[in-house]
Amino acid sequence: MIAPRHILGTFDEALASLRNNVLMMAGLAERSLDRAMKGLFERDDELCAYAIADDEEIDQLEMQIDKDGVAILLRFQPVASDLRRVVAAMKLSSNLERVADQATNIARRARKLNQHPPLTEVELIKPLHEQAMSMFKDSVDAFVREDVELGRAIVPRDEKLDDLNRVASRKLIERMAQDPDQLRGYLNLMFISRHLERVGDHATNIAEDAVYAAAAEDIRHQGAAATA
């Protein structure tokens, strides 16, 4: 639901600017991850370099969002949904920055892999990439559209990603034993698998923050609470 305008126009402007910076950061993080993965799959060092270069702008945006969020808290002392949106935006920026870090890590590993003959085992990474990317896009969508159901549905999807990471790691370890000459290459793929698994963790955090922003509901650690 779109809230009616705030009596203080400057407050609306400050909230809109904060939100736009979060969206910009999400767009850049997605592009960076996409470039890193294409750099791996298409063996394109230039794309890897772009992905790594994106990180600086994303880091700047993270600092800007935190600065703007603190300024809004100080100047307007927001409450209710306004407060939740500001808190969620600041938490989102931290997770988006880490997604971009994972993209940078993947790009660096991809560049190393590209220096050697291609490994067919790169195919093991594709389902992880699809799962992590769709979780990430949906989590940002859940925040943008304040879609509680979409946000809630992302959390269990992380388990599938964890499983895919375990399967890929196991197969890569087997390959290392069978073909020790390619040890470095397999290790790099294992790290990339691990980085994508971390992207899923950040997407889960973003989804949880999206649900909090939209519905004031804390859905974190519910599995742990249920088993305690």
Add this chain to the structure above:
Amino acid sequence: MAESERNVMERVDRSSEPPSTGEPAPACTFQVQSLSIWYGEKRAIDNVSMDVASNAVTAIIGPSGCGKSTFIRALNRMHDLVPKTRVEGKVLLQGDDLYSGSIDPAIVRRRVGMVFQKSNPFPTMTIGENVVIGLRLNGIRDQKFLNERLEKSLQMAALWDEVKDDLHKPGTSLSGGQQQRLCIARALAVEPEVLLMDEPCSALDPIATAKIEELIYELKSKYTIVTVTHNMQQAGRISDYTAFFYLGKLIEFGPTTKIFTNPSDRQTEDYITGRFG
């Protein structure tokens, strides 16, 4: 080990204990039942029911003219003094119906003290006389008792250290913030059960406001406090419960944390976030 560190260690030790199963319902000082108040033909309060928790601060918020002041004035029968005012419904104070014919309004006002927006010490009286006037009017003449109560009330109002050497000076010689605390001391001197405050800080600077807020926090261990405020941040800081009034109706009432993070009613949300109207 510092005390704060010991507290942390105790919390760590306790963290393995199972969580308690639900909070018991808080005791309540007032039970307001279907309260309506008319000024002539105008209905200022429209069928309001709520329980006011004991030893807690309840903040009443809402736009001007929504009935906040009318509501808290009904809690000590101040409308008796306004012609053409009509009150319907019940206000129970510890189970006693304040509007039953058998209750003396003077006793109600002794049990339920009030502090107003603008400090109003009696201008012809000294600081000391201002504090004990309520006791004197109740026929107490024992000077030792009056002196003890004078000091105790000023201590509780966090004013004693500032005025103990100037008790003979006029009440109006104090600063605005000190005058407001003097009025709080005057209200406390008769040992009420409840303290009503109608925008007690709206005429004060931030430092004086902070002192009153700190005082409210300390007083709630002994008193039930109901305060009207236009300041959302103040309501968030000092109150345990918040009631939002609009057009004489109680729109939403609940724990302050809930009201200020996730109000249930759209009108509450629009008001507290400044999107009203």
